[in-house]
Amino acid sequence: MDIVDGNALAGTLSQLFAFEATEARARCNNCGHIAELGELVVYLNPASSTGRCRSCGHVLLVFVQADGRRFVNFTGMGAIEF
Numbered sequence: 103m104d105i106v107d108g109n110a111l112a113g114t115l116s117q118l119f120a121f122e123a124t125e126a127r128a129r130c131n132n133c134g135h136i137a138e139l140g141e142l143v144v145y146l147n148p149a150s151s152t153g154r155c156r157s158c159g160h161v162l163l164v165f166v167q168a169d170g171r172r173f174v175n176f177t178g179m180g181a182i183e184f
């Protein structure tokens with residue numbers, strides 16, 4: 103096994119993030135509900151938007167925009183299937 107930095111994943115990451123994300127399916131870490139990201143209940147805000155599980159309301163993802171940068175947190179969901 104070779105140990106290298108994240109640049110070794112450049113090709114894989116570019117393929118992973120070039121998909122229709124709203125059709126990707128994710129599992130809620132709270133209740134186990136599995137659904138497409140397009141089915142989330144979203145609370146839109148110009149600076150920060152939250153996507154919640156349609157089944158239990160658990161926060162699955164959070165987008166934040168600040169100082170011209172974007173951040174996303176997926177800690178509320180399990181692996182994403184696409």
Ligand SMILES: [Zn+2]
Binds near residue numbers: 135156159
């Ligand atoms: Zn849930």
